[in-house]
Amino acid sequence: MTGDRPAGGAPSVDWSTVLDHLEGEVIAAEQTMADGRAEEIAAWGRRTDDWVPPSSLGPVPDDLRERAMRLLQHQLAVAEALIERITQSQRQRDVAARMSYGPSRPVASFIDRAL
Template sequence: MTPGRPSSTGGEASRDWATVLDELEGEVLAAESSLRSDRDDEIAAWGRRAEDWIPPSPALGPVPEDLRERAARLLQHQLAVAEELVERIIQSRRQRDVAARMSYGPPRPVASYIDRAL
């Protein structure tokens, strides 16, 4: 038993951790759905999120043994989605920068011919 942590039964801790993992998984699936929908505004919104994930209360204790494999798979899924989000945001910024240079660049001079024979 760790000082400062109440002892809990394995079933109670598993249930609480299962809820935490369910919420995290929902976030990852929502982010992945935005990526698959190809809606740039939603993808960019994921990159601008200001709220960070707050870890569960220390009273929750370590992840129970029966949920560790699920937590590890979820972490790998989160990392893959985060990497794809970063790649898409970078790609979008590059495309925006190229489009801005093309749209707002100085106009090319136009050739003018004057017939002096008149």
């Protein structure tokens, strides 16, 4: 999340850029679910890094607070949907694992013999 670098070499990051990046990630997660790409959906669920805001930014400016709150609600909704999809996928895998793909059981045969 580093923006353009000014002449001094320090990254130029502001809250608007940070929110843009976070929105992009939420949209990417939604697109992954919409496309039904199971492995990518599972990868979203395996993410373990918590997001930590850049320490140099300070609090969210007043003019961006509403946007940040909407983004948080959107993130929570997408996270809930991801959890649901991952849970469904695990259930489907469990059912598939219990299914037998071996040879079928013998079927009773009746032979009519005239006496």
